[in-house]
Amino acid sequence: EVQLVESGGGLVQPGGSLRLSCAASGFTFSDYGMNWVRQAPGKGLEWVSYISSSSTIYYADSVKGRFTISRDNARDSLYLQMNSLKAEDTAVYYCSRRFDYWGQGTLVTVSS
Amino acid sequence: EIVLTQSPGTLSLSPGERATLSCRASQSITSSQLAWYQQKPGQAPRLLIYGVSNRATVIPDRFSGTGSGTDFTLAISRLEPEDFAVYYCQQYGTSPYTFGQGTKLEI
Numbered sequence: 001e002v003q004l005v006e007s008g009g010g011l012v013q014p015g016g017s018l019r020l021s022c023a024a025s026g027f028t029f030s031d032y033g034m035n036w037v038r039q040a041p042g043k044g045l046e047w048v049s050y051i052s053s054s055s056t057i058y059y060a061d062s063v064k065g066r067f068t069i070s071r072d073n074a075r076d077s078l079y080l081q082m083n084s085l086k087a088e089d090t091a092v093y094y095c096s097r098r099f100d101y102w103g104q105g106t107l108v109t110v111s112s
Numbered sequence: 113e114i115v116l117t118q119s120p121g122t123l124s125l126s127p128g129e130r131a132t133l134s135c136r137a138s139q140s141i142t143s144s145q146l147a148w149y150q151q152k153p154g155q156a157p158r159l160l161i162y163g164v165s166n167r168a169t170v171i172p173d174r175f176s177g178t179g180s181g182t183d184f185t186l187a188i189s190r191l192e193p194e195d196f197a198v199y200y201c202q203q204y205g206t207s208p209y210t211f212g213q214g215t216k217l218e219i
Contacts, residue, residue: 035209037157045149045157045200047209058207061113094156099147099204100168102156 002026002101006093009106016085016110022078022095022103030073033098036080038091039105048093049080063089085110114139114203118212126219131188133215135201140181142205148177148186149200151214157200161186193219 008020036048049069068081092105115138144164149157159168161177174189201212
């Protein structure tokens, strides 16, 4: 069974940093591209970043230069390093395997 | 960036009726890479349709996707109580992988 479990969310002040993790199981992690998608409270879905199985990387313009996606195939894990956080980054962050399987999300709140 | 516009914003129907949801793209979608998702409150999105018309695993056949180019449709043939939710379309052919703003299907 495919499982994706996010962690690392929490409350952070504007300008601060946070690192999200996504632990994957039930499939060969190294074979799949992975995504981060976020959803602000009461709003729609926003794609954040993608990393391919060969580590080709894309970012949404809204996070480019502030967020860094990475993966550790030995640990079956996906990461999102978020720096210079803004209030508008407040959202539930989901990791997704090629958009077919999704985790339950981790809440990031950016507030003073 | 490809902008996806969904209509209507809210659709009010009853169980047993047919639902038709629309998704229009600002430019042609690459290689038919258009998906539909269902999301219920407090839950992660669930993939329904990928590649315009392919149902994802364990999705019932009352869900169907059609379309090409810039115009796409999700149809639900006979609404069940569990189908009332928010539906999103998404293109994943060209970065950034954009979502529509959603259609709320309500009773």
